[in-house]
Amino acid sequence: MQLAARLRDSLGRDVPVRWVFEHPTVAALAAHLDTTTGQPAHLDAGPRAGTARAPYRPSFAQRRLWLAQQLAPSRTDYHVPLLARLHGPLDAAALRGALTALVARHDVLRTRFTLTGDGLSQVVDQPAPLAVSEDAMPDHGAESDLPARLGRPFDLGDEWPIRAHLRREGPDRHLLLLLLHHVASDGWSGGVLLRDLAELYRAARDGTPATLPQVPLRFVDYAAWETDPERTAGWEGQLGHWRDHFTDIPTVGLTRPPAVPPPADRPGSSVPIPIDDRLRASIADLASQASVTVFSVLHAALAVLIARESGTAQVRVGTDVARRDRPELLDLVGPLVNQAVLATDLRPGTTPRAAVRAAADARSIALAHAEVPYEQVARSAGRQGEPLFTTKIVYEDSILPRQLGDLTVEFVTVPQQRAKFDTTLFFWADDDTLTGVLQFAHDVLDEAGAVRVRDAYLETLRRFVTSPDGSIDGWEGNDTPMQQPSPQPTGPVGLRAVRPRPVALTDATPPPETAPPVPVTADGVLPRLVTAPPDRPGLAAFAARHRGRIDEWLPVAGAVLFRGFAVDSAETFEAAAAQLCTDLFTENGEHVPVLDSGHVQTPVFFPPERKLLWHNENSFNARWPHRLVFCCLRPADSGGATPLVDGRKLYARLDPALRRRFSERQVRYERCYQRGVGLTWQQVFGTDDRAEVERVCAAQDMRYEWLPGDRLRTTCVRPAVVAHPVTGEPCWFTQAQHWHPYCLDEATRAGLRAMYGDDALPRDCRYGDGSPIPDEDMAEVLAAYADLEVTFAWQPGDVLLVDNVATAHARNPFHGERTLLVALGDPGSFADVRLSRETGGLPEEAS
Template sequence: MPRRPVLGELLGIPAPAPDSEFFDLGGNSLIALQVINRVEERFGIRHRLLDLYEYPAIEDFARFVHSSAGLPTAAPASPEPRSTGPSARPELVPGDELVMSFGQQRMWFHHQIDPATTLYNQPTVSRLDGHLDVEAVRGMWHDLAMRHETLRSNFVAVDGAPALHIRPDPGDFFTFADVSDAPDPHAAARELVAQAARRRFDVANDPLLRVLLIRIAPERHVLQFTTHHAVNDGGAPRILSRELPELYAARREGRAPRLPELPIQYRDYAIWQRRLLAGSALDHELAYWRKTLRDAPRLDLPTDHPRPTRKTYTGHMLPFTVEEPVVERLRKLAADESVTLFVVLLSAFNLLLSRLSGQRDLIVGTPTSGRNHPLLQDLLGYFNSTVALRCAVPPQTALGDFLRQTRATVLEAMDHQEIPFDRVVSAVGARREAGRDPLIDVSFVHQELPRYELADSRYSAFFDEERSTINRFEGMPVGTAKLDLTLITTVREYRADVTAGLEYSTELFTADTAAGFISAYQELLRALAYEHDAGRPIAALLDTPAPGTEGRR
């Protein structure tokens, strides 16, 4: 029964009370998905994510699950999982076959077209204060790569087709630089970090994990690691925050790490993904997307420059902060309307896009975790997919209803996230246009990031955030933009504000225009936080154009 043992384990709470509510205990959509997966494992029934929102109290959800399974609500026994019939999923098991995932193949093809691309560079940089054992740091990353074999991947051409090669060791991946005696150690470190973030990957020959450790003072260091997106994704911070401290401590103490053995590796997932897609288990997902995205509109935003016929993916990031008092009020609004902060921030973005374009039917992309199977939860690799959220913005809808409508859109999409986005594009017959991606022109990325802690060394502030604003964003390549606009919002467990940024295509927009978009978004967030009653229609929030957009096309 999905009572306290499972929920307590996922939430990190030993014994949550039966009448406590999932979201009050720190639950979010990612953990909710894990709950749904565990329930399916045990009972053979796939529930909707929305069910957990409709029955947020632990005891109520447990009763609902038992009722839907046709079991007594107080039944203590664990029923045998039931087969879901001819569309049952293949088993995810370890194997020896070297197979690339569909996402890795797509990135490999892009590299063949544009070998110099840095679009898939994922740099992360932070400052560490306190004593740091350099050799233990190197060993920590080495052991991580030996544990997660995908970090030792290369993608090579065999008879013109992509093939996976696994290195026996991480290779020459680690660089240590001591600039503490430089005239300006901070400036010297800034330059090294910028060079490392922009250095392209040769996916056939280079280590796809690079680590740079810089000493700027005896007890102050800058740690930067850059991965290729083909071996890493947005789910990594949660895994790294658990494993890196233990791997570091083990190196310091000369012992084996106390981490559970990984039952599978990423290539096992790649094989499983192919088997899953070869069967009929995801046919219902394709049917959902065909229906949802039928006659989907393209977003028609006002631009400063004509859309080019060929994208170069050049872009820039403008950072901003949603201050703590505003975030506190937005969290209250979310709780009052039984939605998450993610939904509130996305809804405000939808209002902005609708205001800018005049459209009331929008497509906004958002990444998914892709870790639907329990065996994938602790595995590094590229699991992310994209879902196209078709968001309605009807002006006469009350704010509270609009938020819940957005919540339903998100949860339905997450319930149908396993089918790769490329398959969705083909299935819906999306018209391809020169200079733009199919279906999606803008995206919303929301991250919840843990703190990194190593023994005797404390994670401190962002490094050089005033001069190198891109350092605020984990895993964002420098000087690029995959889409027209991408709004990134980041909640960090050690900060009460929200770190945010707008990545924009410099082929379409000027910096002043992007700054105007941010100003308008901040204005909308303040209106939601302080002014707009949940029972009032959202029409008033759509009336005012964003600063600087009047008359542009």
């Protein structure tokens, strides 16, 4: 964009941005300019300063964004957060002055919107100080309002589309949040604003004038030019192109569409797309060889992936096109962006190199017809009620400053927890890095599904750069289809979620002739299903009669599901649990008892819209249950399954070097009890007597530290691999994925770190020697869990007996009321299961 704008200014002739993409080298562009020198310039006069007259018309993008906010006032998916940590001695007064100067410089930041009889108009307020809220990093358990600041909707009629908050984290460390509404900003604008803020801060601190380029026009001038009826009257040719392009072509993307129309404020998450230096360089080389841009390679790989998954050769994806092909628009802040459709036709026999060329052609065509607002394109194509694309790809060159005066700027990623499309791939590039994120809506993908999509895309990219001239027809498909509809409900996923793998529970095999008539599934099925005999005895009586066989089944299968027995209350469940376990105990302070005995409890509360990750119950404690018993009195309306993972298979799946690290170093669990997040130490320990807490900690081999503000930090080191007490097999037995920050969704992780810092997170874990557990290690563990997970649908009266050493369990998100009970049985300790060479048959790394 900058190149096209500068050439337009220096040559005094029209230089469309698409020419830059069609001729990506200096020599090729120069040659093309030479061949067109004799053609008419067609230099559009463009927007001019001072031409707008009140009442000011909004731009097309502003009108669309304003309308979207009115239809769903609580939506926050159009928030644009800029979160930066400032390192160094901050002059807060100078920063406040710089922010005030910033909104004075850019009128769009002082704009409100009003609807009158003449329609929607912009109201530009006079410059005034920008309110900057401030607080200090809480030194006790006070609830931070940072998530609320990110999530509070804008009232575009009464407030400016910018908010600022400054948090003091330490003498030389501050967190600055600038929250903008998309009605006043786009991706490019963020870099302009931060560049200007850096210079304005330096000037305010030093008491000298700021040296910034003059903003040649106001945003209202741009909006008046863009919406001028004389300009829009010439759009029929572009509209005709889009009509011809999209008639009778179905919309396909990376995922199947949701079963019901998505809400306006659509829950979503994101997963990173890691591109290492080697892959980045290979992508750049392929782009150079094909005389296209890096974006075209990224787009081509996406189009090929969609074509292979959907079975269609005609692929459409969306992208953003910035209207900054003129010098006067480069420093203008505002939503100068339109959505365009990239259409590629990938016929049989297409090679990656040909697909890259087709992607470049698609972008060139889109740029040539990108003036018409997307909404009008959809309406003209007869697709106003149906999106022209469900998958989008966005590429931006990073222009974020790294200094704010003498302050070092560290940008903090704040992923949106909303999604505008089914899937969007975002890429940011600077001189030596290429980073990406896959954003997805929860009603089409869960996180494991998103990871599979991400991994399939990365594999496609690798095939592009390693075999650019081989036909894509011969590529093998993915082992797991990406387009299967998610069986889970929509809703925010606060922890890394996965798509469950359903397991058949109906392939029963006849029992041995000498055994009672008990219908069960075959060995090796997790869970093993036991259905009630025809006489339908109570489960307590059945378990008492067949306890020996149940004890044989459990360590082999890892879990046994009893179905069809008359278990319909906490009392009948307690009686059954007492027969399925030798001893029931009540030592878990995080479960809430429902009977006076304390043996029957409700599981730990966790938001229903989130997935509770896999874990072995209480494996971070010195004592834990050998057996868990779950009872379903009422299944959820949708979702709410209890996924299971065989810890022996998980151990075998992991890389031996990773197993060795966890086996030798173990896991150190660090917990900071503080009011406002999670349970307090009083709730967990069941007392407000510090001496009693200290006694329990000593008995549990747990270190403790009392902190200011009635806070408590506990630390303990526990094994991650244990020997099964019956079979002797090594089992993965840990809750690291519940405690490690990597396993949180990115928004929660960033919010907790912003609120509490890295040294006071509510939960954290390291290797037992104090060294960090790298994110890559946790990523491998999570991937193994996701791959091995099986699940079944709860039915009323189901009782699930789980071998807590052999099998990890989780909980999927759900909608509606769900009543599940749990009992903990047969308490044990690590002395029962600790690996040693004397037990025999143990892996080398478990010494």
